[in-house]
Amino acid sequence: DAGVTQSPTHLIKTRGQQVTLRCSPKSGHDTVSWYQQALGQGPQFIFQYYEEEERQRGNFPDRFSGHQFPNYSSELNVNALLLGDSALYLCASSLLGSEQYFGPGTRLTVT
């Protein structure tokens, strides 16, 4: 049974560009949460998707958006990239309200 997978592993973008990160949840899970880990900080909650809807959102600007597909996989989109968006982006899957299982993350570098 594959765990949570994320793609790509690494990504380099230029300021002002847009980026899409992808997450496939653990088999049987219906909820996907996204976290951002900036250098020297703990992961910070971006948003959570359940039943293809954004269920909760952390303190991130509207430039951060997402989507969940009928197969429960999810995308995180970031528009108008800033240097400060450089971070490790973690995806976690779960059954709603239950323990979250994390993927290995996507390292985004904005130059």
Place this chain on the structure above:
Amino acid sequence: ILNVEQSPQSLHVQEGDSTNFTCSFPSSNFYALHWYRWETAKSPEALFVMTLNGDEKKKGRISATLNTKEGYSYLYIKGSQPEDSATYLCAFDRDRQTGANNLFFGTGTRLTVIP
């Protein structure tokens, strides 16, 4: 903003030494406290989910305690081995009555075990 703090930020211990780290969190709206072990370039791996005040959990040489009234948890590693080298993260999980179940993480404790 909900504050979760971990100490120390990093430590180096000799193989065979025992060590412990601290996680402090809000004492209100508590649902659970999670401990994760995170090796570089891998996924954070769940170690413990602790829900009750006074909880003690153990997995091999690693154990954890929980005090929800004063808002802290300790993680202990007995007889550290080089393979224990990792970052240990704690995460606060809020009362479900708030309608939320996102995690609030500390910054982690980076452990290096020297052979």
